[in-house]
Amino acid sequence: MSGPPLSDEKQGKRERIAMRVARELPEGSLVNLGIGLPTLVANYLPQGKGILLQSENGFIGLGPEPPKSKADKDLVNAGGSPVTLVPGGCCFDSALSFSVIRGGHLDVTVLGGLEVDEDGNLANYLIPGKMVAGMGGAMDLVTGAKKVIVAMEHVNKFGQPKIVKRCALPLTAREEVDIVVTDLAFIRVTHSGLLLEEIAEDTTVEEVIEKTAAKLTVLPKLKEF
Amino acid sequence: MSGPPLSDEKQGKRERIAMRVARELPEGSLVNLGIGLPTLVANYLPQGKGILLQSENGFIGLGPEPPKSKADKDLVNAGGSPVTLVPGGCCFDSALSFSVIRGGHLDVTVLGGLEVDEDGNLANYLIPGKMVAGMGGAMDLVTGAKKVIVAMEHVNKFGQPKIVKRCALPLTAREEVDIVVTDLAFIRVTHSGLLLEEIAEDTTVEEVIEKTAAKLTVLPKLKEF
Amino acid sequence: MKKVQTPEEAVHHIHDGASIMVSGFMCCGQSLSLIDALIRRGTKGLTVICNDAGFPERGVGKLIVAGRVRKFIGSHMGTNHVAGQKMNSGEMEVELVPQGSLAERIRCGGAGLGGVLTPTGLGTDAETGKRKIDVDGRKYLLETPLHADFAFVKSSACDKLGNAFMAKSAKNFNLVMAMAAQHTILETEKLVEVGELDPDHVHLPGVFVDSIAFARRR
């Protein structure tokens, strides 16, 4: 799953997103982190808060990557990479794993996005004619989790906004996104549209608005992260 | 679940039914035995045929009753009585137990009956205004098992036939019974009605017909059991 | 970490009129101490969802005998004659559900499903009030989810996160009920430290458990 090495700047943006997302995770919550950027959130989990990570391939208690010599082929994350179990973890089959996810037992799901729109629609699994990855567990996660956080860069590799008025790509789920965290902004999806609550310390409201193709309501007391 | 002690004659009849049913169980089959008379079948299982008994409360590999001193409160049959597990047994929850039963993985279910009729309908769980036991797992067993054997006395305690033209009592399932074994007869349910294939060694075809309130086709080469 | 309480503390917030799923099969794998504590507390007007009505003098059957159950949803009540009397007298409403359908309905409640289609009960009184749906030319009954305010579940051993192990036939409805209730109380015979249970031997993930009540094996 590892692509080409990232530039320091790009990696820095990703780490910032991960740090901000980590602060959104409530004490004692059960959280699923998607492959890619969301995985970085694991590095910033608040300590002593009893947050447990779920891996949709079948366990609760996802721990850090082991040293290569300790990798166990029977213990991988949803990306197929070797991981560990924390004390108190437990393993189960796919039917139970998705009962956890779809039954409302997952407090937060964090996943990447291609597009998010004003209604909280998410597109993240398919670019017709190009990327045919498939939805994996994303539709289940987004529909089933109590809170959906999309963690992504604010614009795509062509510099185009990923937060749009109306998703053009095939949807992963309708009206399920609660929060979008990007390298520039923390945006909450509300019944009256997108609310810009925080901006990154090295950006401006103007830049965020310029790079967003959807209507943003700006919180009067805007915070920085 | 144990009622008053049975007379020797009555017990003898029950044992005969159990012996005959046991001969119907194929090699390597998975079998569920209902509470009461069907439980006796366990005493006559053919040896070395690898027949396994399933208990709907959650295990495969039902073994004999333990001596009182070895009873384990966590290991009971579907009647709540202490039992044992045979080597190679395994335990599971109710959802999986009924997946075994309803998914077509159970080769034979043996259960008691109040009435069986010409269409293979079975009534065995409710007498309106009198017995309000409930269906327990009976509807699932009768609908899900590959073969349904009803093991019962030929007539009720008032001497009235239990094999009838049309069940009057609430049904457990429609058109699912394959075989009825009583103290007098072995009857197969076919598309063209009830076929009397065997009679007990101490009865006559005439007696069986007299005590049956349904049309019986008599197999030309009638066997005895 | 989950709260570890006495049975009395664990049932203290259960209100009159609550719905409770009670695991167990003829009292095996049943949270007998939670039930006794609830009886002492006097809570009434309950809706109880349980495989069977048990026995008059033990477990869930005692709640029925004590007149605390307004409605009983289960598959069997033949071993508790008081339950039958209360049904016939109209004192207790009863909904009988085939055992496999009961397990699936509870599982639906816990797994976020809107229902399952089953042939069990077709052509019987269990059809009453249920929709029939055809799939590929076969007819099925639509069985809908069951939920409850509380679940009383029971383990042979659990850790302080609520990860639980149930010996032998004591598993029965524990997992599905723990999933389907708003608040799940786990009665356990043995309590161990986090990390002591093998992750591959956990029958009920602690994430489904809200509080733990320790009570001796009985």
Next chain:
Amino acid sequence: MKKVQTPEEAVHHIHDGASIMVSGFMCCGQSLSLIDALIRRGTKGLTVICNDAGFPERGVGKLIVAGRVRKFIGSHMGTNHVAGQKMNSGEMEVELVPQGSLAERIRCGGAGLGGVLTPTGLGTDAETGKRKIDVDGRKYLLETPLHADFAFVKSSACDKLGNAFMAKSAKNFNLVMAMAAQHTILETEKLVEVGELDPDHVHLPGVFVDSIAFARRR
């Protein structure tokens, strides 16, 4: 006792055009040796049901690369670029199913259910061709059962009755697939005598297994 065979013997009767459920998640908990044996045997025109298309050089992905798969039903194929090519060229038909719905559809097949209702996929392309059913004012998609001629499942250890234990995240689709196929072949890393597995540690009852293929851990 179940037949214990080599992987070659175990797949010998699989015919061209067969449908096969293959357990595993990114090759973890996958019967790699059965798949390799099937590739050597040359069987083609297969319908494969598997969580993902894996990798081009390992496990189920090799079957796709070798052109043996006529139709693939799964949730994900992003790690096997050949799968995408074969889909785009029309050489392989693909049905994408949300992973949770895939697990439930297979479970339905094994548990005798006619389908389940789920909100997953509502308002997305996953709706295509599926019935929508309202329950208590909420809309759901009807997901229907999946069955197969064969299942390839995998255990860390099993006994000669086929009772199986799967370590850690190697469980995934093994249980539901073993239930849903006409003929289930269990590849195992370790084979023990009947009675050696603790009945409370069995993840897959042997009754779902038709034959056992012994193959070293890899």
